[in-house]
Amino acid sequence: MIAFPLSALAALLIAGCPDDSSLVRPTPGPDATTVTDSSVAPDSSTAPKASLRIAHLLPILNDPAVDVCIRSASTPDAGPVDAGEDAGDAGETADAGGGGYVLPPILEVLGVPDGIKYRDVTKYLDVSPTVLGLIPPGPLKAIFVPAAGNSCENRIGGEIDLAPLAFKVGDRGTIAVFPLGIEGKPTVKVLGDLPKGDASRATVRFLNASPVATLDFGTGTGTSFAPLAESVGPGKTLAAGLGYVPSAALSNATVSFRATGSDSYVSAVGVNAPAGSLTSVFAFGASPLEILVCKDSADPVGNRTDCSLAKPDAGGDAGDGG
Numbered sequence: 001m002i003a004f005p006l007s008a009l010a011a012l013l014i015a016g017c018p019d020d021s022s023l024v025r026p027t028p029g030p031d032a033t034t035v036t037d038s039s040v041a042p043d044s045s046t047a048p049k050a051s052l053r054i055a056h057l058l059p060i061l062n063d064p065a066v067d068v069c070i071r072s073a074s075t076p077d078a079g080p081v082d083a084g085e086d087a088g089d090a091g092e093t094a095d096a097g098g099g100g101y102v103l104p105p106i107l108e109v110l111g112v113p114d115g116i117k118y119r120d121v122t123k124y125l126d127v128s129p130t131v132l133g134l135i136p137p138g139p140l141k142a143i144f145v146p147a148a149g150n151s152c153e154n155r156i157g158g159e160i161d162l163a164p165l166a167f168k169v170g171d172r173g174t175i176a177v178f179p180l181g182i183e184g185k186p187t188v189k190v191l192g193d194l195p196k197g198d199a200s201r202a203t204v205r206f207l208n209a210s211p212v213a214t215l216d217f218g219t220g221t222g223t224s225f226a227p228l229a230e231s232v233g234p235g236k237t238l239a240a241g242l243g244y245v246p247s248a249a250l251s252n253a254t255v256s257f258r259a260t261g262s263d264s265y266v267s268a269v270g271v272n273a274p275a276g277s278l279t280s281v282f283a284f285g286a287s288p289l290e291i292l293v294c295k296d297s298a299d300p301v302g303n304r305t306d307c308s309l310a311k312p313d314a315g316g317d318a319g320d321g322g
Contacts, residue, residue: 048128049126050126050167050171050172050173051124051125051127051193052167052173053122054107054116054121054177055177056116056118057209057285059179060186061118061156062117064147065114065117065146066115066117066144066145066156067108067145067149068142069105069143069152070136070141070143070162071136072136072137072141073161104151104152105147105150107122110125111125111303112125113148114147114303115148116147119292121294121305122303122304123302123304124305127167132168132169137164139161142162143158160186162188173192175191176209178211180235181212184286187235189209191205191237193278194242196297197276197277197278198246198275199275200275201246201247202246202249202274203246203278204244204246204278204279205242205244206280206283207283209235210234210285211286214260216258216260217230217256218257220253220254220256221254221256225256225258228247231260249277250271250274252270253270253271253272253273254268255291257281266283266289277297278296278297279294280293281293290309290310291309294307
């Protein structure tokens, strides 16, 4: 039972967004939206596993907490199972409660039974070689379901096309789910993550997970704004490759982004990113844009990465973001 769902989680990693070179090394299907980044950086641990986490930045799924089910795209989907149907009848494939979805919800099996809510980033989750070996080859399909239901029956929204996944032992990555384009199509960007930072400086990565806005990202605001990157398009990071940029250590700093050409800022204040630390910053939402600052090097808080949120109507205060 545990082996099956873990393959499921790996499958979410494939959901896609358009452009960039990739960790996933996908071959998108005709309807897949796939954004891929450079190869996932190897985990320095000697333990045989892959590590991944999920960032839920998709506002249309802001309630309830959700989990994910996946299936091979080549397996017919019978649609949601009616409450009166018996999936255990002779001749039927035992499934997790939804026609065609034979793997139980991913996060529940990976030890996150409460699922994930909008604006959450899970902690890094270990995926064993056995589970990686169970990932169905070829294109996949995914659905969101309510968390803690141990069932793929009660779908939230439609299916999402997923490109083939090539996730292996030693890989470490973040899977960010967010809307892209004017229509806000649910998209997944798979990012390769560093296992640790540079001891001599802070290391920061910014992802523009907003649907359409092109953004500038940096420190300070107004005349003191010092850009780390400008004109970062939707679905893009600060830099090529893994997307990280070096930074002087930050102490009680203000981290901000603005729409390119604008003088209005969304800021997180009190950000601390010491030398040796890794920090991820996500800009997401549409109206208003919000900023999430995550301490990737810090211990998790329960099943979540230690992150702080700021948005314009919160006074720009994200607390201690580093």
